Structure formats: C-alpha cells, structure tokens
Amino acid sequence: MSEPHGIAVAIRRAEKRYGSFRALDAVSLAVAPGEFVSLLGPSGSGKTTLLGILGGFVQPSGGQVLFGERDVTYTPPHLRDIGIVFQNYALFPHMSVGENVAFPLRARRMAKGLWPGRVRAALEMVELGGFEERRISQLSGGQRQRVALARAIVFEPRLILMDEPLSALDKQLRETMQIELRALHRKLGSTVIYVTHDQREALTMSDRVAILKDGRLVQVDAPERLHDHPADAFVAGFIGEATLVPVERAGERQVRLGTAVLATSRAVPAGGPLFLTVQTEKLLIAGPSAAAEGQNRLTGRVAEVVYQGESLRVFLILADGTALSLRQPSHHAARGLIPPVGESLTVTLHPEDTIVVPERAAAP
Numbered sequence: 078m079s080e081p082h083g084i085a086v087a088i089r090r091a092e093k094r095y096g097s098f099r100a101l102d103a104v105s106l107a108v109a110p111g112e113f114v115s116l117l118g119p120s121g122s123g124k125t126t127l128l129g130i131l132g133g134f135v136q137p138s139g140g141q142v143l144f145g146e147r148d149v150t151y152t153p154p155h156l157r158d159i160g161i162v163f164q165n166y167a168l169f170p171h172m173s174v175g176e177n178v179a180f181p182l183r184a185r186r187m188a189k190g191l192w193p194g195r196v197r198a199a200l201e202m203v204e205l206g207g208f209e210e211r212r213i214s215q216l217s218g219g220q221r222q223r224v225a226l227a228r229a230i231v232f233e234p235r236l237i238l239m240d241e242p243l244s245a246l247d248k249q250l251r252e253t254m255q256i257e258l259r260a261l262h263r264k265l266g267s268t269v270i271y272v273t274h275d276q277r278e279a280l281t282m283s284d285r286v287a288i289l290k291d292g293r294l295v296q297v298d299a300p301e302r303l304h305d306h307p308a309d310a311f312v313a314g315f316i317g318e319a320t321l322v323p324v325e326r327a328g329e330r331q332v333r334l335g336t337a338v339l340a341t342s343r344a345v346p347a348g349g350p351l352f353l354t355v356q357t358e359k360l361l362i363a364g365p366s367a368a369a370e371g372q373n374r375l376t377g378r379v380a381e382v383v384y385q386g387e388s389l390r391v392f393l394i395l396a397d398g399t400a401l402s403l404r405q406p407s408h409h410a411a412r413g414l415i416p417p418v419g420e421s422l423t424v425t426l427h428p429e430d431t432i433v434v435p436e437r438a439a440a441p
Contacts, residue, residue, distance in 0.1 A: 083111035160229030175209030
C-alpha cells in the first residue's frame with residue numbers, strides 16, 4: 078500500500094443548478110496523481126456539491142469529470158472505485174471493526190482468503206492493529222474516525238474523497254489527526270480531495286487549496302501562496318487572521334493609508350477598490366532600527382489587550398480611526414513591550430508583508 082498510485086482528476090466546467098439557483102458555476106480544476114487538494118470555503122460555497130459530483134452522489138447539470146482518461150461524469154458511485162470518508166463516519170454499529178473494514182472487499186467480491194491480511198494492514202496503517210474484534214460502540218470518536226479511514230483505504234483506491242472527517246473531534250485530537258492524515262497520505266500515494274471549512278486544517282494538510290465562494294472557484298494555490306499572495310479581498314479575509322483596510326494607490330509600489338504612505342514589494346493593482354491585508358502575525362512592535370531597515374511604520378492608541386493563552390492580541394486604533402490588531406507572545410518579556418491601554422504604540426510592517434489586494438480578482 079506504500080507504492081504511489083494516485084490517479085489524475087479533471088473537473089471541466091462543472092455546474093449544478095437547482096431551478097434558477099446555481100450551487101456550482103462552471104468550476105474547472107485539475108488534480109495531479111497523488112496530490113492532496115482541499116476544497117475550502119464558507120457554508121454554501123459549493124464545496125460539498127463539488128465533492129458529491131466527484132463521488133457520483135450528485136448529478137451535474139453540466140460539465141465533465143475525468144478520472145485519468147476515463148469519463149465518469151454519469152458513472153454510479155459504486156462503479157467509480159474510490160474510497161470515501163464521510164463526516165459522520167457511516168460505520169455499521171452491528172458489525173465489528175474488522176467487519177466494517179472488510180465491507181468494501183466483500184462489496185467488490187474479493188477472494189475471502191485475502192480479507193484478513195488486507196484488514197490487518199489497513200488497521201495497522203491507522204494505528205489500530207489488533208482492534209479487529211472490537212465493537213464500534215466501544216470506540217472513541219478518534220478511533221471511529223480511524224476505522225472509517227481504514228475502510229476507505231483497505232482496497233487500495235487511487236482516489237480518496239473526504240467530507241469534513243475531523244469536524245466532530247475536539248480541537249486537540251483534530252490537530253493531531255491532521256498531521257497523521259498528512260503522513261498517511263504520503264504512505265498511500267493516493268490522490269486525496271478533502272472538503273473543509275477550516276482554513277487552518279486546509280493549510281496544514283494540503284499540497285494545494287481550492288477556495289470556493291458562491292459556487293465559483295476563486296483561487297487555487299499552495300498554502301503559502303494563498304496566505305502571502307491572496308487573489309482578492311475575499312481570500313485575504315478568509316485565509317489567516319487579517320484586517321482588510323481600504324487604501325489608495327500612491328505609486329507603482331506604494332499605497333496611502335490616511336496620511337501614511339506605505340511601501341510594498343509587489344506591484345499595486347491599478348483600477349478598482351484596493352485593500353491592505355494586515356495579518357496579525359506580520360505587525361511587529363517597532364524597535365530602534367525599524368526606520369533604518371525601511372519598514373513601514375504605523376502609530377496608534379492601544380484600545381485593548383486580550384490574553385489568549387499562548388499569545389496576547391493587541392487592538393490598536395490609528396489616528397484616522399482605522400482599527401488593527403497584532404499578536405504578541407504571552408511570555409513575560411513580550412508583555413513588557415506593550416504599553417497600557419490608552420497609550421501610544423508604534424508598529425512596523427515590512428514591505429514584503431505589505432499585501433495589497435483588489436476587491437475582486439479575475440476568474441482563475
């Protein structure tokens with residue numbers, strides 16, 4: 078099961094209409110063999126509809142879906158030979174763990190003598206070796222999720238679809254499982270298409286992330302590119318923790334915010350409304366060398382300081398009323414850099430981190 082064997086997936090202008098409502102509007106996406114791609118977006122963006130079309134559970138109103146060279150646009154789900162992990166796991170409570178995992182082998186009429194070895198290997202891969210005789214009712218939520226994964230990989234599919242499989246887990250377990258899923262993907266080599274509304278989850282696990290809004294594909298990119306080079310104001314506000322501030326173009330690589338002119342290392346888009354994307358982790362409390370290093374400086378009044386465990390979130394109001402926030406570590410030395418509420422604070426933003434986006438980007 079460790080040999081890379083993922084299949085290419087091509088979605089060509091896929092559409093889904095319900096009367097006059099377009100749940101999916103001419104979406105095209107190419108996924109490379111063995112790639113992990115997340116479909117990310119808010120509720121109603123079309124990501125689950127797109128996954129349903131890939132799985133054969135939703136019939137498209139138009140467009141085409143290819144697995145490799147095979148057109149599967151109207152192929153029934155059971156003939157697509159794909160692994161699927163559902164949000165609610167969809168395990169059979171009357172079956173043991175081993176019986177649940179073996180179910181896809183039975184459905185495919187694989188020789189029964191091969192079942193024990195396949196089931197054992199799949200369970201060991203998700204760290205549940207020896208659980209074959211356990212009942213589903215005896216498992217924790219995390220263990221049930223692993224059983225669902227084992228069932229999806231036991232027949233060595235070339236494509237695995239996952240529909241928010243971690244959403245029911247608590248935060249700590251969810252973050253642990255994100256890393257384990259990423260490692261499992263590397264072992265399997267299967268192509269994975271993963272639906273989530275959690276941007277941190279998508280950034281953690283994916284080779285690329287496809288962001289949808291109102292049934293349309295807005296941007297498809299590697300996680301770091303999405304975070305540092307958002308296509309428009311929607312992506313900039315959806316990825317990471319950022320404040321979008323209206324600015325005016327003041328030059329090819331400059332924007333005006335109130336009375337301040339800020340330099341950016343990238344060309345500023347011409348025409349249309351512009352927004353400065355101020356990410357909380359990119360704002361730094363100014364040191365004595367900030368001006369010499371050519372960093373942008375902004376001064377405001379500390380409005381509030383909120384303790385959030387490992388970090389402090391500092392809310393700052395600029396002279397023109399613009400509200401920004403930054404994060405500082407919560408250790409003693411970092412706290413000493415923050416003046417009391419009501420006092421002045423100067424922060425810096427490096428030109429490399431001065432990200433300016435248009436209100437809306439052209440379709441990808």
